Amino acid sequence: MPQTTNPPRLSERSLYLFRSLVEHFIHDGQPVGSRTLARDIGLELSPATIRNIMADLEDMGLLHSPHTSAGRVPTVKGYRLFVDSLLRVHQLNNREIERIAEELNPGHDKQALLKRTSSLLSEITRLAGVVMLPRTEQRSLKRVEFVALSDNRILVILVISDNEIQNRIIHTARVYSSSELQQASNYLNEMFAGKDLPSIRSEILKELKKMKENVNQIMQTAIEMAQQAFMSADTRDDYVLAGQTNLMDVAELCDVERLKKLFDSFNQKRDILHLLEQSIHAKGVQIFIGEEAGYDVLNNCSVVTSPYEVDGHILGVLGVIGPTRMHYERVIPIVDITAKMLGSALNSYN
Amino acid sequence: MPQTTNPPRLSERSLYLFRSLVEHFIHDGQPVGSRTLARDIGLELSPATIRNIMADLEDMGLLHSPHTSAGRVPTVKGYRLFVDSLLRVHQLNNREIERIAEELNPGHDKQALLKRTSSLLSEITRLAGVVMLPRTEQRSLKRVEFVALSDNRILVILVISDNEIQNRIIHTARVYSSSELQQASNYLNEMFAGKDLPSIRSEILKELKKMKENVNQIMQTAIEMAQQAFMSADTRDDYVLAGQTNLMDVAELCDVERLKKLFDSFNQKRDILHLLEQSIHAKGVQIFIGEEAGYDVLNNCSVVTSPYEVDGHILGVLGVIGPTRMHYERVIPIVDITAKMLGSALNSYN
DNA sequence: GTTTTGCACTCTAATTAGGAGAGTGCTAGA
DNA sequence: TCTAGCACTCTCCTAATTAGAGTGCAAAAC
Numbered sequence: 001m002p003q004t005t006n007p008p009r010l011s012e013r014s015l016y017l018f019r020s021l022v023e024h025f026i027h028d029g030q031p032v033g034s035r036t037l038a039r040d041i042g043l044e045l046s047p048a049t050i051r052n053i054m055a056d057l058e059d060m061g062l063l064h065s066p067h068t069s070a071g072r073v074p075t076v077k078g079y080r081l082f083v084d085s086l087l088r089v090h091q092l093n094n095r096e097i098e099r100i101a102e103e104l105n106p107g108h109d110k111q112a113l114l115k116r117t118s119s120l121l122s123e124i125t126r127l128a129g130v131v132m133l134p135r136t137e138q139r140s141l142k143r144v145e146f147v148a149l150s151d152n153r154i155l156v157i158l159v160i161s162d163n164e165i166q167n168r169i170i171h172t173a174r175v176y177s178s179s180e181l182q183q184a185s186n187y188l189n190e191m192f193a194g195k196d197l198p199s200i201r202s203e204i205l206k207e208l209k210k211m212k213e214n215v216n217q218i219m220q221t222a223i224e225m226a227q228q229a230f231m232s233a234d235t236r237d238d239y240v241l242a243g244q245t246n247l248m249d250v251a252e253l254c255d256v257e258r259l260k261k262l263f264d265s266f267n268q269k270r271d272i273l274h275l276l277e278q279s280i281h282a283k284g285v286q287i288f289i290g291e292e293a294g295y296d297v298l299n300n301c302s303v304v305t306s307p308y309e310v311d312g313h314i315l316g317v318l319g320v321i322g323p324t325r326m327h328y329e330r331v332i333p334i335v336d337i338t339a340k341m342l343g344s345a346l347n348s349y350n
Numbered sequence: 351m352p353q354t355t356n357p358p359r360l361s362e363r364s365l366y367l368f369r370s371l372v373e374h375f376i377h378d379g380q381p382v383g384s385r386t387l388a389r390d391i392g393l394e395l396s397p398a399t400i401r402n403i404m405a406d407l408e409d410m411g412l413l414h415s416p417h418t419s420a421g422r423v424p425t426v427k428g429y430r431l432f433v434d435s436l437l438r439v440h441q442l443n444n445r446e447i448e449r450i451a452e453e454l455n456p457g458h459d460k461q462a463l464l465k466r467t468s469s470l471l472s473e474i475t476r477l478a479g480v481v482m483l484p485r486t487e488q489r490s491l492k493r494v495e496f497v498a499l500s501d502n503r504i505l506v507i508l509v510i511s512d513n514e515i516q517n518r519i520i521h522t523a524r525v526y527s528s529s530e531l532q533q534a535s536n537y538l539n540e541m542f543a544g545k546d547l548p549s550i551r552s553e554i555l556k557e558l559k560k561m562k563e564n565v566n567q568i569m570q571t572a573i574e575m576a577q578q579a580f581m582s583a584d585t586r587d588d589y590v591l592a593g594q595t596n597l598m599d600v601a602e603l604c605d606v607e608r609l610k611k612l613f614d615s616f617n618q619k620r621d622i623l624h625l626l627e628q629s630i631h632a633k634g635v636q637i638f639i640g641e642e643a644g645y646d647v648l649n650n651c652s653v654v655t656s657p658y659e660v661d662g663h664i665l666g667v668l669g670v671i672g673p674t675r676m677h678y679e680r681v682i683p684i685v686d687i688t689a690k691m692l693g694s695a696l697n698s699y700n
Numbered sequence: 701g702t703t704t705t706g707c708a709c710t711c712t713a714a715t716t717a718g719g720a721g722a723g724t725g726c727t728a729g730a
Numbered sequence: 731t732c733t734a735g736c737a738c739t740c741t742c743c744t745a746a747t748t749a750g751a752g753t754g755c756a757a758a759a760c
Contacts, residue, residue: 033752046704051753069711069752109519147495147509155515157507159497165505167515169459245617248610256606260598267595383723396733401724419723419740 010060014053017041018062019086021054022074026325029251031071076290076324079302083287083328090329092337096124100338104345110164115240117318117342122243125331127250127322128266131342132239132276134315139164140196144188146181146225154181156229170228176221184222192226200230239273241266252300252323265297276317279305285336290324300324304331306339310347318342360410364403367391368412369436371404372424376675379601381421426640426674429652433637433678440679442687446474450688454695460514465590467668467692472593475681477600477672478616481692482589482626484665489514490546494538496531496575504531506579520578526571534572542576550580589623591616602650602673615647626667629655635686640674650674654681656689660697668692 020041024032034047034054054072057063062078065071074082103120104113114131121129139160147155152175158166176184192200207223244263247253253262265271275293279286288303304326305319318339320331370391374382384397384404404422407413412428415421424432453470454463464481471479489510497505502525508516526534542550557573594613597603603612615621625643629636638653654676655669668689670681 035752048705049703052703055754065753067711068709071752109517142499143497145495145497145507147493147507149492149509155509157495157497157515159499159505165507165517167459167517245610245613248606248613254606256598256604256609259606260595263595263598385723397723398733399731402732405725415724417740418738421723
């Protein structure tokens, strides 16, 4: 027996046909019929043959007919196969790469940079762009400063990395003089600068236990303040979303009900955050197609994500949200490169 | 001649009828016919009479028929009359007032409070809530601090009012020691604390001119830094919007095209900002109905705004955006009270 | 054995027609 | 000045029809 057929009956030709169909569908959103396919692909096959093949593909769960006499549409499983094995990823041309590099030059503060990244993703892909903010956990303290405000309140400034600053206001039992505050911050900077927040927290706890023996007033003041400043809830996870409205142009989602649900879940953030977290330890670009993601609101949507990192440390995840019928061959490299460029832009902050 | 008719032929009865019609339409969104009105209002009038009156009202431009055999619908001019002269504003019940007071207690920082206010407006009205952020201009500096970062970069912390902090990063020609920075900030605090930003700017300019004669190194350093810290572009105007998605439930706007345009203009912010600015010096609640506002995207929308103030100084404007067919009698007092409560919440920061 | 042709069949989308319902404007009468 | 009556108009809903696209299957061709 000659080696012509693949294990589950996926001949070279079937795959080629399948790929053409998916590309066709992604291109113009209409179910693809056998006639069209016969005309448009290079192969000299009659529509009938193509129908036979399509019937096989449908049996395998890769295609689906909306109804008897419409053409075929890829299923989630079909998109999966397409994306994993058949996709020909475009190279971005230099203009596009330059554009990204230019827009992500480390100009302003970190928060602004992340916003910019998100907008950039949405502008280039004409879909929704999302950038998950770095968790405080993974970054280290550069410096802490105290500023006395009125009424026992103290402004705590945490400089996390050069371009990221967090402000917190704490309330103290008594009023501290600014020299006391100065001493406290000197002490804390000496002790904690360069360490990451979780370890700072555990050290604070240790110090608190030792407190009774310790009569040094400065240290005591400092640790008391540190407790309030650092022990407060972690800066909650969050993300920046841009270009929601681009999704309103997408035919598949063009129904106010659906869109409202989708937008509501963008606002609640919970589901999207879960999804993004899933890919935080993925290597490179990851793709969630339709129901695969496990969130109903994302049916008919795909999410293309990539973690971004500095010095090998993953800081967060960014990505693009669009219809399952998106131009993966373009979106994937865009997400990939943007993640890398964001990483290096952030790197220059250190 | 008895004093029964108003100048442009608006009898008591016509007005009553008109008000009933508008209320009816606001309630269920359907054009109101003469039969319905005859049935539902207290007056013992036949539909035919009501038709005559409605015809008059239509001639005056207060009503409009979508087509020959639909009922009538108020025009923009009609809404205007309704809102200005006929509206019976509801008193909010205590539960609602308490709710607002509770949510707007000055817990976190100012930014968070404004966000909360915006969400609150949208939740209570089930429409979109918007809060314009205070302009930096109108507030005074409490304190300025410098923190040296790496590479000639200095973190400037402007404490504007106790709970509002702005961070800026400036680049300097040479590296300054932290004691130099300390001296500079002491000097500037002495000089500028308590003054508002525009006057600080003009003083800086004066000082710069005097510079040549002045050989005091500390002052020179300080003024150079101040120049960079304060002269940078004003914190641009901005607003916080919440509950966009509520508008997707509104039947009149339920068309993806329209909604997209509306949302896009929310994102661009320009138009909405212009509109909000218009009412910054209005006394109390102001209402823009449909085309009145002069922005096409806001056709079929009304905006109810009120400035909020502390100590008689207007800080900004907040409001609600919804369909022209909104429950003005509820929305108006909500906007009014929220503005007042926000004012007093902000007041407690001083 | 694979591919093609031919044909009956199915389903959608667009068009048309018919009626029900709501509301109007007008005129004549109370 | 108001009411009653009536013809008229317009929308909305439903049903029926048709054209078009695409399928599946069986028999013929390669």
